[in-house]
Amino acid sequence: MRLAYTEDQELFRDTVRDFLADRCTTADVRAAWAADTAISARWVELAKVGVTGIVIPEEHDGLGMGDEELAAVLVEAGRAALPEPLLESAVAAGLLAEFAPDAGWLAEIAAGRAAASVLLPGQRLAVEAAAADVLVIGLADGDLHVATPADCVLTARRSVDRSRKLFTVDFTPTARTLVASDTRRALARAADRGALGAAAQLLGLTRRMLDITVEYAKQRVQRGVPIGSHQSVQHHLANVLIKLEFARPVVLRAAYSLARDLPSAGRDVSMAKIYAGEAADLAARNCLQVHGAIGYTEEHDLQLFMKRAWALGTAWGDAGVHRDRIAADLLGDAPAPPTPAF
């Protein structure tokens, strides 16, 4: 029994963290807000660190890793509010690896020469659908298509987080784009990977908002004392930390379960999304409150992380969707009594 990353996993994660601290500053995030696409020169650099190829098999020049490593890296992406569609590209790559490994995209993505995005059944918005080189589209009937933006009519939509370049996708399936049928199970698994990845980013976002605010509460003096010495401020921030510390192992366990396709994986992922979402939601609210008006400005960096948190709280199934799934599992008609998840 060991609920922690391995040393190798931690080493990889730390490399990514260092890279992002250097190459994804808040100025960089702001630059992505202003650009048409958030996919920048950094994509190739991320590929060099191995990040774009985490779930791509080694025979296609990827790292051949899985959900645990992806989650570990996405925590760092959240901490930095990395604008690139790392998660979406990984979800797409996973489906490509399973159903279209020889279409030529995998090595391109692993090398950072291409980026992918994805649209799964039930989703109507795709991130970076215009700038992505390849779009993996799963339909409700289980058909899986591999398309390019040129195959679709795209309508740009504006997210609260301007670095998320969203599009509604009007796609007409053709025999040319079809790569597999009966992929419902794989599509559901891909959705779980998306939810897990969002949860991981939400952990990183929570940590960053908390760090920013603790620093502010130490420095900001009012009536002669730092505001961090007020009990209400202390309790606001302690509550965020409690939420974060309890969400962290829940996300870790979900990565473990999903990586091994355990029977509880779906429920575990849903729980991860809920817990990380609640932590980020509370962080946004309490950190804004501790900052006061200065946190309410676009000039302050806090907003970059708050807005990403709100967007990711909604994306990949919000709390209601995931709560429904857990409730069906725990309270539904299935006769099995609930058992510990491991």
Place this chain on the structure above:
Amino acid sequence: MRLAYTEDQELFRDTVRDFLADRCTTADVRAAWAADTAISARWVELAKVGVTGIVIPEEHDGLGMGDEELAAVLVEAGRAALPEPLLESAVAAGLLAEFAPDAGWLAEIAAGRAAASVLLPGQRLAVEAAAADVLVIGLADGDLHVATPADCVLTARRSVDRSRKLFTVDFTPTARTLVASDTRRALARAADRGALGAAAQLLGLTRRMLDITVEYAKQRVQRGVPIGSHQSVQHHLANVLIKLEFARPVVLRAAYSLARDLPSAGRDVSMAKIYAGEAADLAARNCLQVHGAIGYTEEHDLQLFMKRAWALGTAWGDAGVHRDRIAADLLGDAPAPPTPAF
């Protein structure tokens, strides 16, 4: 537009408050805990003040008042944790007045020579069923019976609040006890009166818990300062006051609506039960927390009010029941859009 009691109503309420301050001390409440019945010599005195006959018509020696006055008095009953079954007797009396005015009970109750209790469809527990002189029993089929304890097999149950003498009632209806059929509408109204009365008591209980705790927080010194100067204590108690102040007009409006049988009365009563219940629930939790261990003892008076609050939060429909009713009204299939309740 005037959302407040009339001067006459306030005068009556204040009389009851003064009476209870004198004749229903916490020592008196503890005495009721120890006794077999909470109906004591105080019942006749309450009758003298008019309290047992509030909703009894004047021709049967009652005050001929309605839900507004009943609610006003029950706030005071809550504040004092009055052990007698004032609400249950009033609900029973209301049904007697409508369906069995000449059975002789009304004047007896108004004079304090008799006490009544009630069991409505859906309820399985009746307060003071053994000591009451008359039991008004409504059945799910709409039949209304007037019985005595001798007509029933009673099983005593123990409430968390030992002054609530509860019984499950095993009753076999007979032609002798039947007084009316098709009373469903009246039974539903009686249940609303019960819920409103519980809400009113919960307001009074909240106020009392808050008063006790504010006093304690001013007096109790730790590390050289009164604990009431700690921001966390201040915020705990401010939150209780906010809940209370917003529950108060909600209960007032419900009394108004029910007294006039407005179409929104049911929804208004449900909302009152929810708001007052939440206020009392928060009061119990925060006041206990501010007291610390001393509040966790049976010796301290706080427990008398907490336990009554828990019991009344459950009785007459808990929050879930009332939320369901409001949701059906607001969100159900009925085409009417929601309108302000007045």
Place this chain on the structure above:
Amino acid sequence: MDLEFTEQEQEFRREARAWLTANVPAEPLPSMDTREGFLAHRAWERKLFDARWAVVSWPREYGGREAGLTEWLIFEEEYYRAGAPGRVSQNGIFLFAPTLFEFGTREQQDRYLPAMAAGEEIWVQGWSEPEAGSDLANVRSRAERDEERGGWRLSGQKIWSSRGTYGHRLFGLFRTDPGAQRHRGLTYFMVDLAAEGVTVRPIPQLDGEPGFAEVFLDDVFVPDADVLGGVDEGWKIMIATTGSERGLNLRSPGRFVAPANRLIELYRRDPRPAERDAVVRAWMDADAYRLFTFGTVTKLQAGGAIGADSSINKVFWSEMDVELHATALRLLGEAGELDDGDGGWLDGFLFALGGPIYAGTNEIQRNTIAERILGLPRAK
């Protein structure tokens, strides 16, 4: 109790509803914090004014209808029910005007109120300062006497001034007695933002628009005629205004009842049972807030005062408003993150987030409730 409106009040409601139905623009105006939207909103204010709906509670001579509190609440209900534009002149007519009515000279009232009511001059509050935090007694901006020109020279810095980017005039406190501490020695000034020495730095808010600004004053001359009330008496005058800001006037129940009803519609169109209870809660809270307000009106009409109760009010509406909008975003599901979505819910959410912060943070409000209403000892 009497929860009926009088025939006169109902007639007032019908009249307001009819006018609003006929006149509220079909399309939302652009944000009032853009240059284009600022002009459009001022034009709307003018339209309201011309029909005598801009300042219903003011005296007739200044364009009002001398509406009582209940009528004012009715107007607000109808205004928000109709989905009418936000009030760009809000800080002037609701926040500053009550003070001007109470402490201004007749000449000052005549000079400023008509243009304020007509949306010609937009007023901007000058309360906060960068170092003063939420404690207005820490004001450092100062006014030095200029006997020669018959007035004062103002220097310093104000921040979080809503509408400051495009507004015309500022009201606020400046220290006239440099030797005095805290709330003594402060004077209430009215400042022309076009005057020499004024620099305005727009500050973009969460929604990206410069809804507030930082105002730098460098030796700005203000004539004696623009001192409100007595010199060094600014504190007590300001208190009257913040009473309005935090109290009844600014946050009419109509502001919440209207979106709560829209939330019900949203749910009925596309029910998500997982959010049912949150929707019901939002509606109930808006309704409870309406009842609470009518209770306050009842008290006021019986000669009572609001006082520290306004803190109870402020905590409740500001937290309710956040929850209401957060619930709407959850109901929208995937579309909840869209800023160009239907219904303006995201904008409403971002706006609502300011509520627990401005006009005294909710932490300070809770301290006030504990100390001034419950009588607990002062917080350390």
Place this chain on the structure above:
Amino acid sequence: MDLEFTEQEQEFRREARAWLTANVPAEPLPSMDTREGFLAHRAWERKLFDARWAVVSWPREYGGREAGLTEWLIFEEEYYRAGAPGRVSQNGIFLFAPTLFEFGTREQQDRYLPAMAAGEEIWVQGWSEPEAGSDLANVRSRAERDEERGGWRLSGQKIWSSRGTYGHRLFGLFRTDPGAQRHRGLTYFMVDLAAEGVTVRPIPQLDGEPGFAEVFLDDVFVPDADVLGGVDEGWKIMIATTGSERGLNLRSPGRFVAPANRLIELYRRDPRPAERDAVVRAWMDADAYRLFTFGTVTKLQAGGAIGADSSINKVFWSEMDVELHATALRLLGEAGELDDGDGGWLDGFLFALGGPIYAGTNEIQRNTIAERILGLPRAK
């Protein structure tokens, strides 16, 4: 990551489950805070001890199995899953024994541990004092040197001593250096509650039973052999014990996972959709707590320490426990107020309410989290 149990651990679980299934009384024992229940619970402790299940993590020579942390957690899961009786010897074996193992002499260990493990002697904590509040450094009870008899004379007053009404021995701090302030000059004593000069006043708790007591000491002689650790070194020794109290040991996840699963069964028997989300929340929180604990175990096994993290732990489980039981009472509907109802949910609720208070209130825990983990400046 590895979230499997080893074959040895699984065998340990099977063995524990089999024994508990065969031995846990079918009917709940009477409350351990009645005289009758106290005896029944001690008899149960004896039974556990005889089967070597009383103190699984202790050395074999004292009746344990030298179980590691994971095995201990497994045992606790099985224990609560089986609905086994509450541990009347809990404060001794979980709270005091770790200190005795770390700071006691071999002679003291031999003298006290066997009787403690067998339920023969029930230990009672003597931390709080009426005037000291939650700040143990304010201890006023004092110990005066008695050279002649080779020991100390203790006087003062302890309060909130769980099991104090019927228990046998007390552990706690007394001031041996009257000139020293705060956490200096305190010594850790073991006191025989049958000694001359001891008066115990039972205090009934919310459930009506005297679960804790006030202990008055009037010139009570304690021999040097009952000083734990060095004279005047009580504070650092106590810290080690409160680390146990607030940390991992006392609140095993099994305590919450078992009732959470019972809650699920309760819902499935009689579903109330209005409570669905609360039921799901309770189950998830218990599961999250289990995961958090395994994370802590992982850290400890890698040589880490718990430290101030225990405050995070304590706030979470204590608030979760209240919500879990409150949810159960709501599920019971009308029967939720019954104290003689099925499932013991009301008793569990009343018990849970103490959680946010004892072992350092949750307010103090949050201050600790803010100051010691987040590094915020000390609260005023």
